[in-house]
Amino acid sequence: MERIRHLIGARSRLLAVVALAALLGGAPEARAIVINFDPDGANGGVGVQQVGNFTFNPGNVLAQGSIPAIASFMSTATATPGTGGSVTFTPNANTTQTAFPVYYQAILAVPQTSTNAANNGEITAVLRFNEIVTQVVTNPNGNNAVTFSLDTSQANSFLQMYYATPGQTTNPALDVNRYATDLAGTNFGDAGLRLIYNGTVLRQAGSAGVTGTFTLQNGGAGAVSPFDQSPEGVNNYPGILSVTGVGSSGGIQVATISTDNTFFQTATPGLIFNTNNIAPFRDTNPSLRFFDGAGANVIPAIGTTNGVNGRDFQFEALASASIVPEPSSILMLGLGGLAVGALRLRRRASVA
Secondary structure, eight states: OHHHHHHHHHHHHHHTHHHHHHHTTOSOOOOOOOEEEOTTGGGOTTOOEEESEEEEOSEEEEETTHHHHHHHHHHHSEEEEOGGGOEEEEOOTTOOOOOEEEEEEEEEEESOOOSSGGGOOEEEEEEEEEEEEEEEEEOTTSOOEEEEEEOSOOTTOEEEEEEEOGGGSOOTTTOTTOSSBTTTTBSSSOTTSEEEEEEEEOSOOSTTOEEEEEEEOSSGGGOEEESBOOTTSOOSSTTOEEEOEEEEEEEEEEEEEEEOTTTBOSOOOEEEEEEEEEESBOSSOOOSOEEOSSSOEEOOOOOSEETTSSSOEEEEEEEEEEEESOHHHHHHHTTOHHHHHHHHHHHHHHHO
16 A cells, blocks of 8 residues: 555656646647557557557666766856855856766556566666756755756767566566566666667757756755665665755657567657656665666766765656657747748658
8 A cells, every 4th residue: 555655646746747847948849649559569468559658657867977067067157146145057168067978767657568467568768868067056055956958969878668578577586577677777678678669869958958957955965864765665775865856857859760660550750758856766766777778787876875975866757758740840840930831841852
């Protein structure tokens, strides 16, 4: 029952992600499209469904190298005093904006694969994109806020979805009826899984490239608590603390490279990816490793207090991905009739 309450709370927070992402300057508004999708592929089960978006279970995010990137930004940015003792740090010609990779991994919740044990496969998602710090606001109470944008280079970025066949989801050494396990961070994109979606992250994300913010709460870095507060009731990281905060990453545009047509049975031009983020972990276990897109392990370095004295910052994320028209055309939709006309001409030319 306690686990159910946690999941209900997680789902409630997920409902806020799209609205929050819009407030934080996410991607230009675009109508999601619906595709024919079979969550079990050729393995039977639930069959083909009409799907416009994907919703994921609570997952893990690692902002690798984000702590020194923030410190470097603040040391060279322009500091502007504000009301109530706040100070806003913004970039200038001499500001160091160090790009750092952000990794995400989670298990698909909706649409659901078959509930029949004979067909009970599993779909996972792994994502990497590159960010920079674009603004920091400090407050006397410690409730500081950081704003991030996508870096101009999205080298090595990806969004991949994998399918574990029914025979791979019954390994009790990893987790009950699951092939991927959040705590170990294994088998989200590892060898032996079937790649069913492969995409790359585009630079555009809102009018200024803003992807989101993270705000410390309840006294900022001074308000720390156990890093692992997952609902199973076991602290798998004894002695490790974490700052408390919330945030969002919105409007991350992904262009499709390839799909497995036994799952994605109609064209899937691209996805818009959004996350709602919290620290410390409350709905799932913090992962001990992340998938880097090439089969290697990314090991978190969070120090003794996550968000304070380590190199990396690790937090929980509730994510959704909407299926959209060609992502490179989404930005044009906000430019009015001229852009729409140019898009139509381009499509006619490609047909010709």
